[in-house]
Amino acid sequence: MAAALLSQHSSNPLECGSSDPRNAEYRRRLKTAERRRSNLSSFSSDDPINGYVAEDMKQYHNHLAHVLPTFSAPKQAQNAYIDVDEDMESDDELIILPPTTKPAATHEASRNDHGDEHDDHEEIREEEELKDDPVDVDEELTIYLKTPEERAEIEEEITDLESKVPQLATDYKLIDRLGTGTFSSVYKAIDLGYHDKWDNSAWHGNHPFSSSAYYQSAPRPPDSKVFVAVKRIYVTSSPERIRNEISIMEDCRGCRHISQLITAFRQEDQVVAIMPYQRNEDFRDYFRVLPIPGIKAYFRCMFRALRDVHHRWIIHRDVKPANFLFDPRTGIGTLCDFGLASRMETSGPTYGACFHTPATPEHPHGKVHRNLSTRDIKAAQQAAKDKSKLPAERIGYPDKDTRPVTKANRAGTRGFRAPEVLLKCGEQTGAIDVWAAGMILLFFLTGKFPLFQSNDDTEALMEIATIIGYKEMENVATLHSRTFCTNVPSVQKGMPWREFVEKQNPSLWEPQEPDPRLYPYNQQAYHDHVSRSRERDAYSLPPTSSTTSSPPSLYFPRSSSPASASGSSAPDALQKPSEEAHRRDIEAALDLVEKLMEPWSTRRITPRQALAHPFLRGEEGDFDEAADDDEFVPHRPGEGVCAQWHFVDPVTETHGVKVLVPCECPRACGKVYEEVLMLEAGQGLAIGRQPCEFHHGMAVC
Structure with missing residues (x-):
């Protein structure tokens, strides 16, 4: 039905005078969507987590029920809404009220200019009708939550894409734009042939029910609308770059928490890739408020994705928050955008070869050669120091440099490049993805994003050297057969990453108040876990085993909801974490940062080792304790x-x-x-x- 809104035809059923009953239905839905967009625009952009109204929460619960067959929202969540004062500060509490206590002011504001009670009752009736609609209706109309200008731009892009790729309009119904980038644009669409035309077993995979990636394999409910992401790769991309991306995504089928490639096709110079649609939130909207268990869920998903990708000798090369689709209310994350991904080099040493081996099964990040401390390297370092003492007019590059050109893959995003990338290492490994993941963990711990914003590789090296110190950076350069020298005073000493985090975030050691809208406090399984823990403590029972046949509650909530303040169990369950537990988590997180941000690539922790780290493993009896990852590796x-x-x-x-x-x-x-x-x-x-x-x-x- 919504295809009529976005089709290439000039007539719009919402604007014509036809008596088709479908037009009246869409007018009501459009009216509600416009009103919802107006409500959302009145919330502070600095705190969108606190700005979700009840209809959005209901839409989200319906979305979970659509994606996860085991999910069901409790009645109190379906019949509650959040009353937000326009002047609310970030420290004010949100009050969750039952619908019967809706303030008169809100009721009054819904009337038209003439004070017509009929329109007021009509809008209430429309809202009640929409409550019975499936999630597909709301997802299908998300374009109407955007401004008219942006909506017109998106509709024009969709019309252009459908005209240039007719096959796309036959099999998929484009309904919205998800994002744009330098090399591509991504649109949301409905798969018209999921239930009766395609064999989806290849991209669904075969992840067991107890795996965190089971949501990828879970079949969609019969007769439901299945949403997909349509990636339009711009014609400015080179054919080799497109071939490389499609080839790598095909090799990554079956990997956990990876955006799966459903299919890809070409129409003349237009290339389109189809992937599953993954709902997510903007990283800037939640990284300051996501609780520690949510941060653990974030990195469990990320490191499981990296472990599976690196096992296939592939480097993502562009790990950053924008390429990791994470939902802070379910703890589900998916790594996407393999446009810059590459395969690990195994061609052997070249000119200027590093003093470490390439990746091997025994040493995924390489191994240091024994002849690292050679006389030539020390002489080169001393020569660099001597040159830094020369007058300014005598410092620079030779006029006619006869040295061979060193080539290395430097693809990535500024602020996330590892030292070996900046130093043009020719034998890069998956350690560069681990460094980028450590940078994201720094964002969570410091509460600041971004941290590094250099203009070029030299500035980026100086930013890192300011923290790790001159001597350490010099040793890292030596590992990659390079020299590093500077006389900037702030670079000389350096500091541990732990000290850097504590300076950036003085309130690091203060436990956060539980937020009932975020994982895990909105999970019914969490409240059940708290109840069982208290019963076990009361009767001094031994802790239960974490290896069960049931799926982890982190990813498959059976009756999840934002805990209502009016519920009898919510105030008792949502208690602030103890200072001891919070300190233990922060200590483990800081230790993990040190291992992820190890300047020496050969010493940097691997994704498998990161998943076994105490911060992500948890302690026995914890709600978010991770199972043995080797059991679920594809x-x-x-x-x-x-x-x-x-x-x-x-x-x-x-x-x-x-x-x-x-x-x-x-x-x-x-x-x-x-x-x-x-x-x-x-x-x-x-x-x-x-x-x-x-x-x-x-x-x-």
């Missing part, structure tokens, strides 16, 4: 316990499997035969210690 094609049944076709290089099928003869002889199946990317991946979906029940070990 192996590369042809690896795992059923590897002997997998093969690669030597001609087409297509991955295939061998399966045993019973004989179907009328005599029921009971014989079995070997059958060969050729697979698409994403199929046939063994998970942890379990075989792939084709070999369950077979004696594959």
